[in-house]
Amino acid sequence: NAGVTQTPKFQVLKTGQSMTLQCAQDMNHEYMSWYRQDPGMGLRLIHYSVGAGITDQGEVPNGYNVSRSTTEDFPLRLLSAAPSQTSVYFCASSYGQPLPLHFGNGTRLTVT
């Protein structure tokens, strides 16, 4: 049982480039979310989804897009990368709120 799988583990982008962070879960969880972790800021919610076809904004959504076409996948798109998006990104899922989240191992993104 793989749980929550994130790819890639590391990524370096130049300012203005776009990319997609992948997230997949095999637990049939309805709820999926993306967080970023920055020093001194804890984990902050970017976007979340309560089921296929439904997405909503979290605390820090600007500069990111998401879609949820299947229960298993929840990709995060950076449209035009900025240095302020340098962070560690975590995807998480659960059967529903407020049940505990299962996290992936993160993607470390550097934007130069």
Add this chain to the structure above:
Amino acid sequence: DQQVKQNSPSLSVQEGRISILNCDYTNSMFDYFLWYKKYPAEGPTFLISISSIKDKNEDGRFTVFLNKSAKHLSLHIVPSQPGDSAVYFCAATSPGNQFYFGTGTSLTVIP
């Protein structure tokens, strides 16, 4: 504005002693609280939770205490073991709402 605060960035404890990690929150609507543990290069993993209808929850060596009037919760680890060395995040939520996380406390258990 940080709704969940962990004011101690780090804590060192001798093996076998008690570790106490603290967390404060500002939103009185929060009714469910969790602790997560994170090792380097891994995602956070769920450790223990407590509902606002309780003031204590135990799971083996881990106990969470909730003081609603003070808007304060704490995680006690007894006895502490070197494998407990990690970053601990507290989180809080209210019905239909997102989780709010603290900034984390790095625990080092000294053998």
